[in-house]
Amino acid sequence: MYDNWEALKTECMQCRKCGLCETRTNLVFGVGNENAEVLFVGEGPGENEDLQGEPFVGRGGQLLDKFLTAVDLDRKKNIYIANIVKCRPPQNRDPKPEEQDACIDWLREQTRLMRPKIIVCLGRISAQKLISPDFKVTKQHGEFIEKGGILFMGTFHPAALLRNPLQKPDALEDFLALKKKIKEVCQRTY
Ligand code: URA
Numbered sequence: 498m499y500d501n502w503e504a505l506k507t508e509c510m511q512c513r514k515c516g517l518c519e520t521r522t523n524l525v526f527g528v529g530n531e532n533a534e535v536l537f538v539g540e541g542p543g544e545n546e547d548l549q550g551e552p553f554v555g556r557g558g559q560l561l562d563k564f565l566t567a568v569d570l571d572r573k574k575n576i577y578i579a580n581i582v583k584c585r586p587p588q589n590r591d592p593k594p595e596e597q598d599a600c601i602d603w604l605r606e607q608t609r610l611m612r613p614k615i616i617v618c619l620g621r622i623s624a625q626k627l628i629s630p631d632f633k634v635t636k637q638h639g640e641f642i643e644k645g646g647i648l649f650m651g652t653f654h655p656a657a658l659l660r661n662p663l664q665k666p667d668a669l670e671d672f673l674a675l676k677k678k679i680k681e682v683c684q685r686t687y
Pocket residue numbers: 539540541542543546551552553554557580
């Protein structure tokens with residue numbers, strides 16, 4: 498347990514709890530406002546994120562920023578973005594269950610220090626780890642589920658939207674539902 502972000506980040510940046518540390522360029526700890534009420538969680542760094550040390554900086558990240566802007570959210574101001582695993586899986590394969598398990602305590606500590614009101618899971622891997630193991634994004638996206646005093650919502654991964662642009666209107670609906678929910682439960686977001 499850590500009592501501040503600085504200590505947590507310093508320790509995390511040296512993590513060697515799983516094999517992904519062998520191939521990383523940079524560990525991707527997270528970005529944003531540590532006092533935000535809304536936390537976004539992706540799957541794990543890709544090539545650009547590994548090179549730059551920041552989540553969602555590739556084409557998927559640009560798309561994510563567009564959706565965020567559409568609902569007055571900004572990665573530098575009023576949200577925080579992290580991933581299930583903090584180091585890039587080689588060739589962007591899915592992170593293995595044991596890698597997710599080795600890494601999840603870092604996210605747990607980030608969540609504990611941040612105390613978000615809402616967590617948005619970007620894509621299947623994140624939603625299945627944080628909401629439920631059988632979560633189906635195509636069926637359950639946009640639904641808010643309360644767990645331990647936090648509202649969770651799963652939506653499409655930006656990379657999936659780049660592959661299947663027909664799902665973009667559904668994703669926008671999810672972000673609009675998020676905006677409405679923020680107005681209901683968050684005091685400080687806008
Ligand atoms: N995909 C993710 O899930 N996370 C990132 O940070 C980048 C791409």
